[in-house]
Amino acid sequence: MPGTHPDMPPPVKTTGPVAWVRQNLFSSPLNTVLTLLSIWFLWSIIPPFLDWAFVNSIWTAGNRQECWDQMASPALGACWAFIENRFSLFTYGFYPGHLHWRVNVSFILLVFALIPLLYEKLPYRKYGLIYSAVFPFITGWLLVGGYGLESVDTDKFGGIMLTLILGVTGISFSLPIGIMLALGRQSNMPVLRILCVLFIEFIRGVPLITLLFVASTMLNYFLPPGTVFDLLTRVLIIVTLFASAYMAEVIRGGLQAITKGQHEAGDSLGLTYWQANRLIILPQALKISIPGIVNTFIGLYKDTTLVLIIGMLDLLGLGDASLADAQWAGLANEIYIFVALFFFLTCFGMSRYSIYLEKKLHTGH
Amino acid sequence: MSSAERTKANGSEIMITIESMHKWFGDFHVLKDINLEVKRGAKIVICGPSGSGKSTLIRCINRLEEHQQGSIVVDGTELTSDLKNIEIVRSEVGMVFQHFNLFPHLTALENCTVAPIWVRKTPKAEAEESAMEYLERVKIPEQAHKYPGQLSGGQQQRVAIARSLCMNPRIMLFDEPTSALDPEMIKEVLDVMIELAESGMTMLVVSHEMGFATAVADSVIFMDEGEIIESNDPHNFFNNPQHERTKLFLSQIL
Ligand SMILES: Nc1ncnc2c1ncn2[C@@H]1O[C@H](COP(=O)(O)OP(=O)(O)O)[C@@H](O)[C@H]1O
Ligand SMILES: [Mg+2]
Numbered sequence: 001m002p003g004t005h006p007d008m009p010p011p012v013k014t015t016g017p018v019a020w021v022r023q024n025l026f027s028s029p030l031n032t033v034l035t036l037l038s039i040w041f042l043w044s045i046i047p048p049f050l051d052w053a054f055v056n057s058i059w060t061a062g063n064r065q066e067c068w069d070q071m072a073s074p075a076l077g078a079c080w081a082f083i084e085n086r087f088s089l090f091t092y093g094f095y096p097g098h099l100h101w102r103v104n105v106s107f108i109l110l111v112f113a114l115i116p117l118l119y120e121k122l123p124y125r126k127y128g129l130i131y132s133a134v135f136p137f138i139t140g141w142l143l144v145g146g147y148g149l150e151s152v153d154t155d156k157f158g159g160i161m162l163t164l165i166l167g168v169t170g171i172s173f174s175l176p177i178g179i180m181l182a183l184g185r186q187s188n189m190p191v192l193r194i195l196c197v198l199f200i201e202f203i204r205g206v207p208l209i210t211l212l213f214v215a216s217t218m219l220n221y222f223l224p225p226g227t228v229f230d231l232l233t234r235v236l237i238i239v240t241l242f243a244s245a246y247m248a249e250v251i252r253g254g255l256q257a258i259t260k261g262q263h264e265a266g267d268s269l270g271l272t273y274w275q276a277n278r279l280i281i282l283p284q285a286l287k288i289s290i291p292g293i294v295n296t297f298i299g300l301y302k303d304t305t306l307v308l309i310i311g312m313l314d315l316l317g318l319g320d321a322s323l324a325d326a327q328w329a330g331l332a333n334e335i336y337i338f339v340a341l342f343f344f345l346t347c348f349g350m351s352r353y354s355i356y357l358e359k360k361l362h363t364g365h
Numbered sequence: 366m367s368s369a370e371r372t373k374a375n376g377s378e379i380m381i382t383i384e385s386m387h388k389w390f391g392d393f394h395v396l397k398d399i400n401l402e403v404k405r406g407a408k409i410v411i412c413g414p415s416g417s418g419k420s421t422l423i424r425c426i427n428r429l430e431e432h433q434q435g436s437i438v439v440d441g442t443e444l445t446s447d448l449k450n451i452e453i454v455r456s457e458v459g460m461v462f463q464h465f466n467l468f469p470h471l472t473a474l475e476n477c478t479v480a481p482i483w484v485r486k487t488p489k490a491e492a493e494e495s496a497m498e499y500l501e502r503v504k505i506p507e508q509a510h511k512y513p514g515q516l517s518g519g520q521q522q523r524v525a526i527a528r529s530l531c532m533n534p535r536i537m538l539f540d541e542p543t544s545a546l547d548p549e550m551i552k553e554v555l556d557v558m559i560e561l562a563e564s565g566m567t568m569l570v571v572s573h574e575m576g577f578a579t580a581v582a583d584s585v586i587f588m589d590e591g592e593i594i595e596s597n598d599p600h601n602f603f604n605n606p607q608h609e610r611t612k613l614f615l616s617q618i619l
Contacts, residue, residue: 261466264429268460269480269532270452279479283470363470363512 053078053337060084063327075330082331083338086322090315090338093158099150103161106139110168118353120360136172154232158313160342165232166304166314167346170239171297177240178247178296179286182255183277185248196248203245208303211238216310235307243300250292254285287361294354298347315339378405380536380567381426386435388421395421396432397591403536408568410578410599413588414614419571422588423538426569427458440535456484459529463541465521467513473500473524474509477531485532492531499527503557519550523557530561537561539570573618575603587611 025035056077061067067081068074083090092103113135116128143165145151157165184196203211215234223229229237258281266276286293308317319335322328381403388396395418403409411419424430425437428444428451437444439454468476477496481487487495500506503523505516513521522542529537539558543551555577562568562581572578578585578599585602587595587610595608606612 259466261462261464262468264460265462265466265468267429268427268455268458269528270456270484271480272452275483279483280468284468287470361470363514 051077064329064331078334078337079331080334082322082328082334085328086318089322090159090318092161093313093318094156095152095158095161096156099152102142102145102149102152106142106161107164109135109139109142110164136169154230157232159318160315162307162312163304163314163316166236166239166307167301169236170243170300170304173240174243174247174296174300175293177244178251179282181244181248182251185252186255200245200248203242204249208239208242209306209309211242212306212310214238231310231312235310235312239300239304242303243296246296246299247293250289250296251285253292254287254289255281257288258284287358290354290358290361294350298350301347301350302343315342379403380405380407380440381569382436382438383426384436386425386432386437388425388430388432388434395591396425399435399593401586401593403567403569405535406565406567407583408562408581409570409584409586410582411569411571411586411588412573412578412614412618413594417588418591419588420540423460423540423569423571426536426538427455427460429460456532457534458536458538459532459534460538461522461525461529461540461542463545465513465518465525465545467521467525467528469513472510472512473505473516473527476513476524477528480528481531496527496531499530500524502530502560503527504553517550518546519553522546522550522554526554526557526561536567536569539568539572541571541573543572543574575619579603587614589614 026032056071057080058067058070058077059080061070061079061081062085064079064082067079071077088097088100092100095103113132116122116125117132119125122128141147141149143152143157143161144154181196181200184192185200187193187196212235215238216231262280262284263276266280271279305314305316307314308320313321316339319339323332323335379402381401383399383401386396386399387394399422411422413419421430425432425444426439431446432444440457442450442453442457444450444454467473468479471479474493474496477499478489478492481492481495482489485492497506497509500509503526505520505523505527508516508520508524513524516524526542542558543554546554551574555574558568558570558577559581568581570577570582582599584596585599586593587602587606587608589610595602595606595611597605597607602611603615606615
């Protein structure tokens with residue numbers, strides 16, 4: 001009889017860990033085979049790696065031989081002493097030792113500049129954002145010097161410091177430039193639209209390496225006479241413009257997903273073009289584009305390693321160069337694992353943040 | 366003569382004057398020789414078959430569409446390509462859309478305050494206070510902090526009405542405000558519109574809701590193929606249509 005059914009427990013156990021394992025790992029013969037294969041694969045890879053990386057590894061030694069002497073047999077474990085030995089080089093590049101504090105302060109300032117950008121609920125966030133906006137100038141002065149600080153040539157920059165300078169600059173400028181390009185490409189002013197399309201298509205049609213060569217050799221010819229930018233500045237410009245073009249296309253996708261009704265609602269309320277974009281269109285378009293934007297950020301960040309081709313020594317470049325040292329020869333695994341770990345952790349952080357942001361901005365539509 | 370002077374001269378203020386107005390979409394002549402005068406406080410219901418140009422007509426009044434010939438004067442401001450005039454008109458004319466067009470990333474309250482804060486430069490606290498009053502008027506103050514995606518269609522449309530009212534418009538345009546709603550929600554929106562009509566708002570409503578037209582309209586306009594075919598008070602319009610096409614249309618919707 002309707003309305004008189006008591007609640008009953010589900011017939012077979014469909015909740016709990018055992019049920020999860022049965023449903024997800026052993027639901028069919030094929031699934032069972034794949035599960036067993038995966039377990040076998042992981043079993044044969046992970047324990048030996050852990051033995052190499054941790055159990056048998058050596059963390060302090062003056063050179064490779066000292067390292068191997070401490071092991072039961074040479075190369076049985078990782079020689080992390082190499083990384084430790086080069087840690088300062090990998091972090092600061094060739095930045096003068098007595099001025100390392102300036103780089104350290106910059107790292108700390110960077111963390112404080114990121115907090116107001118990433119964490120919306122920060123008290124007094126407005127002031128935090130003002131700081132984030134002036135941060136690049138403070139840091140630029142701190143790192144390059146002048147105006148009362150001892151000057152340091154930018155060709156001394158290297159390692160993690162250089163990687164972060166390239167990545168952070170590219171990321172923070174490519175987003176606003178990309179937004180402008182995307183809006184320009186949708187503009188109803190034909191000249192502006194054509195310029196934006198040409199720029200985007202040109203940049204996307206040329207490999208980054210080519211553009212970096214242009215930066216290292218030719219860019220000064222294109223700039224007004226008398227302006228001589230150092231190589232780092234030129235590379236920063238190229239990397240930023242390169243990422244901007246991709247960013248513009250990602251954001252254009254987001255803009256196109258916004259219905260005409262949203263524009264009309266903004267217009268009918270009397271919002272100006274810029275107000276409507278800032279308050280109505282872009283917040284929605286950027287939200288849709290978050291996966292693509294972060295994807296572009298991560299791509300740009302990893303692409304910064306290409307600067308080693310024009311002789312700039314970022315983390316990968318320095319790692320590579322260190323392998324030439326006879327004292328430490330043959331330790332490529334250690335170096336590349338360290339470099340990979342550094343990039344992985346930073347990229348994974350960006351990716352997790354983007355997922356958090358998407359969840360936070362979800363408003364049930 | 367300014368609109369204020371004209372008011373004194375005529376005794377009743379004219380809010381909208383449309384004279385010999387034509388509009389084309391490309392080669393397609395969508396509005397033909399439209400002439401219309403709307404007095405302050407008038408309620409005009411526009412009906413007609415789908416594609417007859419009803420939406421386009423009211424969208425010309427706040428320049429969501431541009432007309433190519435003739436003139437449209439809204440509360441003394443002529444609509445030309447002058448952006449200043451368009452801004453003035455838009456800040457005086459509110460619009461409610463068939464599909465609500467609420468801003469999905471903003472709460473109901475924020476939907477209502479965004480334009481007052483940014484266009485009128487009203488301080489935030491003041492804008493929120495007045496938005497709450499309007500949300501009470503459309504009977505959903507308790508939904509103020511929800512996002513549009515969490516509201517029913519009827520509630521969304523009422524938020525959209527409140528959002529427009531927060532700009533203190535002198536004229537309200539409604540483009541089929543109830544035709545995207547489930548039947549049980551139509552009444553709650555019409556009730557709000559009837560209350561608004563009783564408060565003296567000048568209203569142009571594209572709608573086929575006869576009950577609403579009979580209750581509040583001063584005149585009902587029938588459009589077909591881009592022309593105003595017939596205009597009459599609701600009683601005569603529904604009971605004694607003059608034109609064949611009106612009769613045909615009414616026989617189809619009744
Ligand atoms: N932006 C546009 N471009 C081209 N044709 C349009 C556009 N908007 C509407 N139309 C056409 O104009 C005619 C009138 O449309 P509309 O005013 O929306 O009619 P109604 O609201 O009476 O249904 C229709 O034939 C429609 O297809
Ligand atoms: Mg319509």
